[in-house]
Amino acid sequence: MARVHYWQYIVDSEGRPMENIEVRFYLNDNPAEEAEIFTHPSIGTPVTSTESDLSTNGNGYFEFWVGDEFETLGGYVSTQKFRLVWERAGILLGQINNIDVFPPVFQVDETDATTSTRTDKNKLVSNALAYTWEQHSTAGLGVNAHGYEAVDTTSQDTEFNKLVSNNLMNYILSALTSAGTLSLTASGAIERQFTITSWTVDGEAYYADILHGIGHGHPIVQVVDEVDQTVVMPTTVTQIDNNTVRLHMATNTDMEVTIIG
Numbered sequence: 001m002a003r004v005h006y007w008q009y010i011v012d013s014e015g016r017p018m019e020n021i022e023v024r025f026y027l028n029d030n031p032a033e034e035a036e037i038f039t040h041p042s043i044g045t046p047v048t049s050t051e052s053d054l055s056t057n058g059n060g061y062f063e064f065w066v067g068d069e070f071e072t073l074g075g076y077v078s079t080q081k082f083r084l085v086w087e088r089a090g091i092l093l094g095q096i097n098n099i100d101v102f103p104p105v106f107q108v109d110e111t112d113a114t115t116s117t118r119t120d121k122n123k124l125v126s127n128a129l130a131y132t133w134e135q136h137s138t139a140g141l142g143v144n145a146h147g148y149e150a151v152d153t154t155s156q157d158t159e160f161n162k163l164v165s166n167n168l169m170n171y172i173l174s175a176l177t178s179a180g181t182l183s184l185t186a187s188g189a190i191e192r193q194f195t196i197t198s199w200t201v202d203g204e205a206y207y208a209d210i211l212h213g214i215g216h217g218h219p220i221v222q223v224v225d226e227v228d229q230t231v232v233m234p235t236t237v238t239q240i241d242n243n244t245v246r247l248h249m250a251t252n253t254d255m256e257v258t259i260i261g
Helices: 133-138 166-179
Strands: 003-009 022-027 030-034 061-068 081-088 091-100 191-196 200-202 205-211 220-225 236-241 244-249 255-260
Touching (some): 191 205
Antiparallel strands (some): 022 081, 081 091, 191 255, 200 205, 205 244, 220 255, 236 244
16 A cells, blocks of 8 residues: 545535635644645655645545555655645635544555564554565475575574474484384484383283384393392393383382383
């Protein structure tokens, strides 16, 4: 939005149109200064109502356009108020003060990234909130919307221009690869550590299932008593599947378990 349409009909006390009535448009806070207006909604330069010889037609009608703050020349901020005067041959016939030309709710500008008014609460959302929203809502992979970049899992840069950094995704994928939970070849041994505080009764002994997620069969299992830090030999270690072992113990005390595979 750059120019706002303003129009009125001037009639006499009996409702009859008043033709050839001079209309003058002023700044409300400076009644002696005529406001700059436009005679066309999109072309032309600003003029005053006197310069344009603004007057009513045979129907008592007149119109002009007022530029807002985004107009290159002759624009006004949204809080500017105006004064309208109509007269005939120097005789004042009427006037209206404190005219609000601009609407209370303005059209949002999704391209506004720099203006001082981009956070004004004069729209359903501010320009700042709407900035490049259309690009964001329709963006696909690899499209730069709101400064976000697509993740490159081969990179380890730490620039925060994505939902996650390349460095973080590289680390996560490396960890998952080494853990064997993806269909990828692990490049080295993986260690998992657990503290077991809850045991299931099994006759006169106890057991606990440990989900280690290593993805290898028959990993190395070491058990340490959490209190005195001595190595304890389990009664039996049973492989449930490549990611789970069942640890059988003679006691149900808290244990620290290390699994390597």
